[in-house]
Amino acid sequence: MDLFYTTHKNLIDSLHGVIDRQLNYEIDWSHPLIGIKGSRGVGKTMFLLDYARRMETKYGDSCLYVNLNSFYFTKRRIYSFADEFFKRGGKILLLDQIHKYPNWSNELRMIYDNIPGLKIVFSGSPVLRIIEGNDELKDIAHMYHLHPLSFREYLNVRTGNEFECLPLNDILNRHQEIVPSVLNKVRPLAYFTDYLKHGCYPFFHDDSALYTETLLKHVNLALEIDVTYTNQIELQYLPRLRKLMQIIADQVPFCPNVSKMSGEIDTSRATVMNYLRYLKNAKLLHLIYNGEEGPSKKPAQVYLHNTNLMYAISPEKTSNSSLRKTFFLNQTAVRCKVKSGRGVDFLLDNEKKFMVGGKYTKPVEGGYAAADMIEIGSDNIIPLWLFGFLY
Structure with a gap:
């Protein structure tokens, strides 16, 4: 001892x-x-x-x-x-x-x-x-x-500030009051792109040049141990899981065609559904459902767990739209139940409707817009970066 x-x-x-x-x-x-x-x-x-x-x-x-x-x-x-x-x-x-x-x-x-x-x-x-x-x-x-670093935590590390996390209702109802207190100390958008690329995991602190290689090492370990070993999947099927991750990374966010994916990785539909669930449990994916989720229910949409994974696995396929939605989902899912909603991008806690997009994004009636590339919002249009203060 x-x-x-x-x-x-x-x-x-x-x-x-x-x-x-x-x-x-x-x-x-x-x-x-x-x-x-x-x-x-x-x-x-x-x-x-x-x-x-x-x-x-x-x-x-x-x-x-x-x-x-x-x-x-x-x-x-x-x-x-x-x-x-x-x-x-x-x-x-x-x-x-x-x-x-x-x-x-x-x-x-x-x-x-x-x-x-x-x-x-x-x-x-x-x-x-x-x-x-x-x-x-x-x-x-x-x-x-212990979740990946929030944008707030990353911002505190990079700038030396001590911003506190905010309840969702404060972000929705008091964002015009809150944002100036942040802008008096830092310009969040100056750090936002860096966070999307290499800010979710604390090893950015050690060597940012090797960040992607380190992240890919952890992804592969998760596939080999957290997914295959713990779910008693034979190691010979690991290439199927890796290929499935690549297919998802190339298309996120997307509505999965389980039959097509089963053909692409040469396995059954039931196995694909199991693989998706295993990858979700390992915190490599987010699965979004229209209603209540279940082991045999197909998700309405599939996302990678965070934007850093997007840049690491399929950097050439990232788009502003997919990055914004993945960021919003990753930050809000820690505090809220997130579902897919008819005519909106996300439904939080079964009632709050959200559209997520660029600076000209507008909310649907009775809903909210999380808009990128704006520092200050108005009414129900809220800066996207502020949702990174939820935890």
Whole structure:
């Protein structure tokens, strides 16, 4: 165990360029069992280490970060490790990459039941809900999702400001009052294009020149592990998933023709529907439905999860229209239920109608317009960039 204390200290001492994430302020840190889910590259490890650093003054060696990717845990149970840590005075155990450990949910349940004085914070794949199967943790774990950086978070990092997130109703009803306070400090549109290309994942902070290559590496890992391995898809079918991602990236947003896609990747319609659902669970896609979604219901529209994925997978096929709609969907879906609506681009929370487009975009009657390339809106015409302040 002493080796893990040394590794913990070295990691904390080497922290730099930590981004303050909105999720820090939404978690109930007093709860004894907290789970952090998130897609690859979104910053889960850095998030845990930042929490460990903040706890250092109060807890010292009583807080320990452990990466379960270590070969040590091929021979040591999490429960046994946690029990020893607690007996040595441990208070908070941070378990990174929990999905790398078999039968993890049973062991966390044992810790919760038998070591009540120990707090566990764990992180893992966005498909954790699928992996855990019999749902041992459903009633005891507080689960949270670490999303890609919002435009607000990116803007704060780039400019040194501390803009706070805004409720949707404030954006809709008070945008003309809110926007001048932002413009007094920064010109958001000066950073908006950069965000669309390489602002969703925190590793832009490290080396922007390698951003796309790093993102593609994470996408491929998600396909190989979060999609194929966890859904028990044989690795020989990975090329089909990659081809499906390329087909989608070349056409988004689009209404999927499942029969055509099944022919293009040489598989059945049912398999294509499953693949779409798996890719959604891995946070690589957004699936938008006309009504209630279901495992056998075809989505009305398919989008890549964010604009950075569009530039990474199919940069020559990006268009202003698809970038704007993908940005709006990505930012609003964190706080709202987003559906496809008749005669509008999106329907938020079953009632708010939105058109998304350029600076001359107009709302439908009783609806709103999210307009790009404007700094200040009027009435029901709202600057598109402001929706990046939702989280």
